[in-house]
Amino acid sequence: MQVHFIAIGGSAMHNLALALEHKGYIITGSDDVIFEPSKSRLEQKGLLPEAFGWFPEKIHDKLNAVILGMHAKPDNPELHKAKELGLRIYSYPEFLYEQSKYKTRVVIGGSHGKTTITSMILHVLNYHDIEVDYMVGAQLEGFDRMVHLTEENDFIVLEGDEYLSSPIDRRPKFHLYQPNIALLSGIAWDHINVFPTFENYVEQFQIFVDGIVRGGSITYNEEDLEVKKVVEKTENSIRKFAYGTPNYRVEDGETLLDTPEGEMPIEVFGKHNLNNLAGAKWICQNMGVDEDDFYEAITSFKGASKRLEKIAESSGKVAYKDFAHSPSKVRATTMAVREQYPNRKLIACLELHTYSSLNANFLKEYDGALNAADEALVFYSPEAVKIKQLEEVTSAQIENALNRQDVKIFTDADAFKTYLFDKEFDDSVLLLMSSGNYGGLDFEKIESVFG
Structure with missing residues (x-):
């Protein structure tokens, strides 16, 4: 079986490519950008594209299947060529x-x-x-x-x-x-x-x-x-x-x-x-x-990666990161940490990173989501709002949405990092919730602070 991946670098797509390679399939793929860890994992198996970009010449009639990733656009030139040749085009779930x-x-x-x-x-x-x-x-x-x-x-x-x-x-x-x-x-x-x-x-x-x-x-x-x-x-x-x-x-x-x-x-x-x-x-x-x-x-299950994952702990202080970003997940995760550490100060950080969370009309769904925390911090990038072509979100809207006037809101990644690394965390729990990375937060430095 010969299978070509359009947008091979995605988290799901590159794992499927690795699984099919392990099964004995011949795999090729393309993408316009590939980040870690996908890049290293594909490279290790010889599946990393030689150059980034879209190359219609990679599409030929010997292919048994073309798998199309969400990252690709409907007018992708490789997709166009596959349609021209009448190849079987699958989505990932198909x-x-x-x-x-x-x-x-x-x-x-x-x-x-x-x-x-x-x-x-x-x-x-x-x-x-x-x-x-x-x-x-x-x-x-x-x-x-x-x-x-x-x-x-x-x-x-x-x-x-x-x-x-x-x-x-x-x-x-x-x-x-x-x-x-x-x-x-x-x-x-x-x-x-x-x-x-x-x-x-x-x-x-x-x-x-x-x-x-x-x-x-x-x-x-x-x-x-x-x-x-x-x-x-x-x-x-x-x-x-x-x-x-x-x-x-x-x-x-x-x-x-x-x-x-x-x-x-x-x-x-x-x-x-x-x-x-x-x-x-x-x-x-x-x-x-x-x-x-x-x-x-x-009893030995420690959790999935980025799901209430303990990243550092020392006497009297502990730090967790979690993929939580939707209102229900943020609320449940914050409550879970509060219940587990009832006598420690809970510092909960939330990055508004997804299309939904940066939408002014959707923000109200976060009402009370951080109430279980002693201190609430919110980071979002105005640049991300522009990229998603959304209306500008204001600090006042976020305060009102969370129904919490003492929330500290950061729009500058460096200011957020400085505030975090200057804090004393004795007898505290730090909870970092995001599907992003707070504009490049160094999690290894977090480990050193708590180590």
């Missing part, structure tokens, strides 16, 4: 379905928690040496890649993203997977550039549930009212398994989970992560892992 249409597809969907739940499931299966194919949205400890594909494995576990499939396929990715076993963790409005109303956004999850293979199952978070409505509304002939947050308590900075065998210490913390754990347990049981084996494995 190709994953093609690779898994004879397998049992386990798809984890939801506005939040899907990466963590998928990661928990894969950790448990890996712990018990159960081989499955998979695609997950974060790097996991003990796994070489974020995508793994084989001919022989019976199951594939897929993180079901609701964002668009490709520049020429406007369907959400998780509509294409046709799950046999599905999970829905939560619904909280996001991606307003694609789904301009909450009703339109919720509709995508209804389509997801309605698209589960007849006779399949949906495991769902019954504590989320929107999720419950969507599952109850479906007329699909599927089995329904509800889950909720299990009993737990926090003692001296340690989370103890209530299990049939008594209290068990676990590495992850926060109500939302315990809720995620309950969902992961149901899915693992549907895949043949019994409850005792699940608990044995989950």
